[in-house]
Amino acid sequence: MKIGIICYPTYGGSGVVATELGKALASVGHEVHFITYTQPPRLDFFSENIFYHEVSVASYPLFQYLPYESALASKMVDVTINEKLDLLHVHYAIPHASAAYLAKQILKYKGIHVPVITTLHGTDITLVGRDPSFEPVVTFSINESDGVTAVSESLRNDTYAEFEILSAIEVIPNFIDLKRFKKQAKEHFKIAICPHGEKLLMHTSNFRKVKRIEDIIHVFEKVRKVIPSKLLLVGDGPERSAIEALCRDLGVQGDVRFLGKLDTIEEALSLADVFFLTSEKESFGLAALEAMACEVPVISSNAGGITEVNIHGETGFVSEIGDIEDMAKNTIKLLSDEALLTQMKKNSLVRAQLFDIEKILPLYENYYQRVISQS
Numbered sequence: 109m110k111i112g113i114i115c116y117p118t119y120g121g122s123g124v125v126a127t128e129l130g131k132a133l134a135s136v137g138h139e140v141h142f143i144t145y146t147q148p149p150r151l152d153f154f155s156e157n158i159f160y161h162e163v164s165v166a167s168y169p170l171f172q173y174l175p176y177e178s179a180l181a182s183k184m185v186d187v188t189i190n191e192k193l194d195l196l197h198v199h200y201a202i203p204h205a206s207a208a209y210l211a212k213q214i215l216k217y218k219g220i221h222v223p224v225i226t227t228l229h230g231t232d233i234t235l236v237g238r239d240p241s242f243e244p245v246v247t248f249s250i251n252e253s254d255g256v257t258a259v260s261e262s263l264r265n266d267t268y269a270e271f272e273i274l275s276a277i278e279v280i281p282n283f284i285d286l287k288r289f290k291k292q293a294k295e296h297f298k299i300a301i302c303p304h305g306e307k308l309l310m311h312t313s314n315f316r317k318v319k320r321i322e323d324i325i326h327v328f329e330k331v332r333k334v335i336p337s338k339l340l341l342v343g344d345g346p347e348r349s350a351i352e353a354l355c356r357d358l359g360v361q362g363d364v365r366f367l368g369k370l371d372t373i374e375e376a377l378s379l380a381d382v383f384f385l386t387s388e389k390e391s392f393g394l395a396a397l398e399a400m401a402c403e404v405p406v407i408s409s410n411a412g413g414i415t416e417v418n419i420h421g422e423t424g425f426v427s428e429i430g431d432i433e434d435m436a437k438n439t440i441k442l443l444s445d446e447a448l449l450t451q452m453k454k455n456s457l458v459r460a461q462l463f464d465i466e467k468i469l470p471l472y473e474n475y476y477q478r479v480i481s482q483s
């Protein structure tokens with residue numbers, strides 16, 4: 109198949125899922141055309157089956173806001189015609205699904221039919237998409253897609269609950285490349301960070317409010333009173349300075365390391381004993397899956413689809429959103445029982461294997477075929 113993939117070129121989340129999916133499709137012989145405004149971070153290599161088409165928006169003094177959606181739709185039209193695409197697969201509804209609808213209508217006038225699949229990732233539904241300034245467009249463009257997928261059962265349910273959706277939503281969970289995300293022998297780094305044999309706790313995210321990183325700091329403050337430990341925070345975003353201030357207020361700053369954005373996240377995960385994901389909303393929690401693939405148990409909230417990834421009592425522990433007492437209790441329990449920790453590390457890997465890209469890729473390929481044949 110010749111597939112157009114439209115996504116945000118982000119370091120994590122939907123951008124990474126879209127990029128890794130495209131790479132996997134290319135590796136089994138499909139021709140993949142990425143259409144986005146800058147080269148996705150994980151697309152920094154040559155493959156004969158991967159193409160990159162940059163969307164550039166002409167500026168004009170009249171434009172207070174650049175009309176990216178129009179430029180994207182025009183690029184989709186151009187690439188579909190010139191590369192003879194069989195399918196457009198857009199990741200994250202806003203504004204990709206409505207741009208794809210527009211492109212499809214333009215192509216129809218030119219006698220070309222191209223089906224559109226929209227993959228819902230989370231905040232396009234649970235946060236931003238519900239805003240009245242987007243909701244009618246999101247509802248319309250989901251309903252007008254030839255196929256719609258969601259990355260978890262929870263996100264599918266939220267979509268039906270929040271929007272008037274008339275079509276079937278297929279759940280295709282996120283996936284992991286187990287060849288890349290695996291525990292590596294990095295003991296020398298661990299000794300450098302935890303010189304006295306402390307336990308290493310970790311979190312990675314884009315540091316948005318929705319991640320509730322302040323809960324992690326409060327939990328850590330309680331845990332380190334009982335168990336000598338360090339906290340590694342990877343990523344960057346709007347909440348970072350507030351979190352740094354909270355660490356100072358609680359007097360834990362000496363035991364917290366902020367690493368910023370890290371490309372080789374699997375190396376840091378290889379050192380960790382516990383991973384935190386305490387989000388308010390989380391459609392799936394790819395970061396937790398990446399940790400589990402590196403044999404790191406997860407202490408999480410029960411937001412959204414996290415419980416489809418992290419199984420309470422098996423791969424870690426799950427608490428109500430914001431219940432820092434329970435999260436601290438669970439972390440102490442896990443870190444003070446070596447047998448339990450070893451077992452949960454093993455269980456985490458076993459569970460992560462269920463989301464192996466090699467298992468999930470055929471679900472997308474079959475779905476593509478089904479949508480193409482039905483549209």
Ligand code: GMT
Pocket residue numbers: 118120121122123125200229230231232234259282314316318389390391392393394395
């Ligand atoms: O987590 C984020 O804030 C980024 C966001 C995105 O859209 O890029 O991630 C969402 O999509 C990921 C990939 O499908 C999911 O693993 C995340 O759970 C989801 N984030 C939220 O729902 C908050």
